[in-house]
Amino acid sequence: xxxxxxTFPVLSADIISTVEFNHSGDLLATGDxxxxxxxxxxxxxxxxxxxxxxxxxxxxxxxxxxPEFDYLKSLEIExxxxxxxxxxxxxxxxxxxxxxxxTIKLWKISERDKRAEGYNLKDEDGRLRDPFRITALRVPIxxxxxxMVEASPRRIFANAHTYHINSxxxxxxxxxxxxxxxxxxxxxxxxxxDRSFNIVDIKPANMEELTEVITAAEFHPHxxxxxxxxxxxGTVRLCDMRSSALCDRHSKFFEEPEDPSSRSFFSEIISSIxxxxxxxxGRYMMTRDYLSVKVWDLNMESRPVETHxxxxxxxxxxxSLYENDCIFDKFECCWSGSDSAIMTGSYNNFFxxxxxxxxxxxxxxxxxxxxxxxxxxKPRKVCTGGKRKKDEISVDSLDFNKKILHTAWHPAExxxxxxxxxxxxxxxxxxx
Numbered sequence: 001x002x003x004x005x006x007t008f009p010v011l012s013a014d015i016i017s018t019v020e021f022n023h024s025g026d027l028l029a030t031g032d033x034x035x036x037x038x039x040x041x042x043x044x045x046x047x048x049x050x051x052x053x054x055x056x057x058x059x060x061x062x063x064x065x066x067p068e069f070d071y072l073k074s075l076e077i078e079x080x081x082x083x084x085x086x087x088x089x090x091x092x093x094x095x096x097x098x099x100x101x102x103t104i105k106l107w108k109i110s111e112r113d114k115r116a117e118g119y120n121l122k123d124e125d126g127r128l129r130d131p132f133r134i135t136a137l138r139v140p141i142x143x144x145x146x147x148m149v150e151a152s153p154r155r156i157f158a159n160a161h162t163y164h165i166n167s168x169x170x171x172x173x174x175x176x177x178x179x180x181x182x183x184x185x186x187x188x189x190x191x192x193x194d195r196s197f198n199i200v201d202i203k204p205a206n207m208e209e210l211t212e213v214i215t216a217a218e219f220h221p222h223x224x225x226x227x228x229x230x231x232x233x234g235t236v237r238l239c240d241m242r243s244s245a246l247c248d249r250h251s252k253f254f255e256e257p258e259d260p261s262s263r264s265f266f267s268e269i270i271s272s273i274x275x276x277x278x279x280x281x282g283r284y285m286m287t288r289d290y291l292s293v294k295v296w297d298l299n300m301e302s303r304p305v306e307t308h309x310x311x312x313x314x315x316x317x318x319x320s321l322y323e324n325d326c327i328f329d330k331f332e333c334c335w336s337g338s339d340s341a342i343m344t345g346s347y348n349n350f351f352x353x354x355x356x357x358x359x360x361x362x363x364x365x366x367x368x369x370x371x372x373x374x375x376x377x378k379p380r381k382v383c384t385g386g387k388r389k390k391d392e393i394s395v396d397s398l399d400f401n402k403k404i405l406h407t408a409w410h411p412a413e414x415x416x417x418x419x420x421x422x423x424x425x426x427x428x429x430x431x432x
Contacts, residue, residue: 017033019419021410022086022089022096023088024089034079037061040056041057060149079100081099082099101164106153106156107153111147113148116140157179157188157193163182165180166216169217172223180217185200218276225241230276234289239251288333288344292310310352314347333407337413347403350365351363351365367420
């Protein structure tokens with residue numbers, strides 16, 4: 001696999017916490033722990049620079065969330081952006097949803113390249129004119145100006161979640177979206193901010209009886225009544241909103257039976273699902289647990305149709321990963337535009353790609369040392385024991401502080417975005 005790359009360094013305090021392409025792939029949004037959203041725009045092809053198409057440059061930066069304090073619970077609400085989701089474009093402006101732990105905001109991103117001049121009641125510098133000195137009526141005119149990208153909050157959806165929001169997903173009807181926290185899922189209308197409908201509630205009457213939490217949720221890409229949510233027990237429930245207003249009873253239940261011979265102290269922790277994603281076709285869904293990524297056919301609940309090992313060599317390291325809390329890391333996964341490949345992250349700034357048709361996989365590394373612009377990425381291999389070959393890296397020398405949790409794939413082309421802690425890497429299939 002050959003890719004070329006752009007890298008965008010971010011201040012060390014602002015670790016990237018989410019990455020998302022819009023529906024055309026021309027815009028790429030990132031959110032960080034500092035509550036900022038940075039949007040990159042793809043360059044159009046230039047005759048003088050024929051290879052410039054595909055390069056992404058900063059388009060807009062804005063502060064989406066600020067740190068808050070819940071005085072009733074004496075809790076600090078951090079500004080970190082947990083998720084960004086784009087709305088389908090309806091006009092010249094772009095809209096996206098961004099959320100921190102408690103509050104979801106709808107942002108409008110629009111361009112201005114003209115300004116009005118010739119007002120009657122104020123001068124060009126903005127000062128009000130004396131009404132008695134106005135002797136003639138002027139018609140304001142629009143004059144060209146330097147392009148300005150504005151981000152303005154259009155809606156704020158707040159006070160609906162007791163626990164931390166982990167997912168938002170826009171429905172295929174383009175009118176509603178869901179938000180999920182540890183124990184509940186709410187359904188919102190994009191035009192209504194003061195109320196939402198609770199569609200899933202798994203909170204037990206006695207919190208001491210709590211055995212699982214919701215880890216991720218997503219709407220079906222084509223059927224507006226269907227959504228799925230995953231749990232910390234390694235199960236996925238598919239719900240149909242036509243069956244009842246409160247979807248506490250699932251329509252389908254996806255769970256792979258556990259092999260008793262491989263059961264250990266860590267089994268429950270590593271089986272927790274950190275991400276669930278429908279394929280673009282809507283036929284399959286993908287789940288990511290700590291060591292593997294699985295592809296499920298929606299028509300078969302008993303077991304996945306594909307299981308891809310992401311970093312099986314870490315199974316022997318689970319004890320130390322538990323002690324340094326890495327075992328609780330939440331890795332995301334994503335589909336290619338054609339659903340023929342999947343991608344997810346790992347440690348040491350490695351990320352894994354699986355070709356579903358050719359049944360091949362590759363490990364690549366996103367690092368500034370080996371990612372010069374337009375350079376090809378070389379596949380990496382991890383050595384688990386015995387004699388180490390020249391190009392291999394030992395499992396004992398992996399850096400667990402360098403982790404790729406967030407990735408995104410262009411909806412139509414082989415362009416991927418990889419967030420490596422505080423750097424954003426954009427790779428593209430190499431064009432000869």
